[in-house]
Amino acid sequence: MKRLIAGLPFIAAVIFGGFFLWGLNPDRDPNEIPSVLISQPAPAFDLDPVPGLETPGLARSDLVGNERPVVVNVFASWCVPCRAEHAVLTRFVERDGMRLFGINYKDKPEDAVKWLNDLGNPYERIGSDLSGRTGIEWGLSGVPETFIVDSDGTVLFRYVGPVVGPDAVERFTQALKQAGALPNGAGS
């Protein structure tokens, strides 16, 4: 009994030390919100195209039944990180053959059209989510966010924030490969 009491401070120190070690891990992001969508079916939604844009609108049915998993990117012209991410996504589409769909989140149509005309349009389809209601269906906490959706409509991966910088691109590439969202041999 005495020995047990004498050992308590040591045990407490080990437990708290373990917590600190875990908390100080530079890879841990305390702001990260666990997503409920992973391994769940993608939410139902049906969005009209952005007026003034020839790209067709986006619905859940467009994500299902594709040959490979596809990528859904939520973006807006007013979102500065989206601008940086745009180049990365375009490269994934043009170089690696990734299939990209867009949800234009709370954006004025004319601004979105101008943005895409300036930067180029890598999206096969773009749905206009003016009210932000579809964003809520996806559990969105901000833009940009990027999802990988399997051909049966299951959400495989979620990336919160812009896919910019070597670490993020590496993580996203790994996720794409794991999901099989790239044609064979691409993404190397």
Added chain:
Amino acid sequence: MRQLIFAFCIGLLPFAANAVEPDEMLTDPVLEQRAREISKDLRCVVCQNQDIDSSNAGVARDLRLLVRERLVVGDSDAEVIEYIRARYGDYVLLKPPLEPATYALWFAPIAFVLIGVFVGGGVLMSRRKQEAFEDLGAEDENTVSEILRQNEAGDAS
């Protein structure tokens, strides 16, 4: 002085402002009150430690509107919360639900208090026992009586 007080009162004004804007509010005061109560239990996913009732973030406003929309449709409070929880997960609840994954969260404080009482009580009890008079061993008795006898002998001489 009066000016200073006036300036102070003006300075306090912004803090009285509400995140809930008039155009969001429901005309039915009962439903509006329920919406406010529900909103206070839901976490804003942008500002994270604020409830959506007091948050000015865009998503918080959308969620407030959604809460009111569900209430108007006729959902109960629990149904509204479940609707949002299905989309944002347990994280969106400011009061975490009691389930196996959160047992540590709910019961750790009680466990720590019990451990503290147990250990502290144990230490105090053992102290008290030590204070109690204990008989000397036979060897010690002999030593003491030897010393006493020598002292007496010394006094006598």
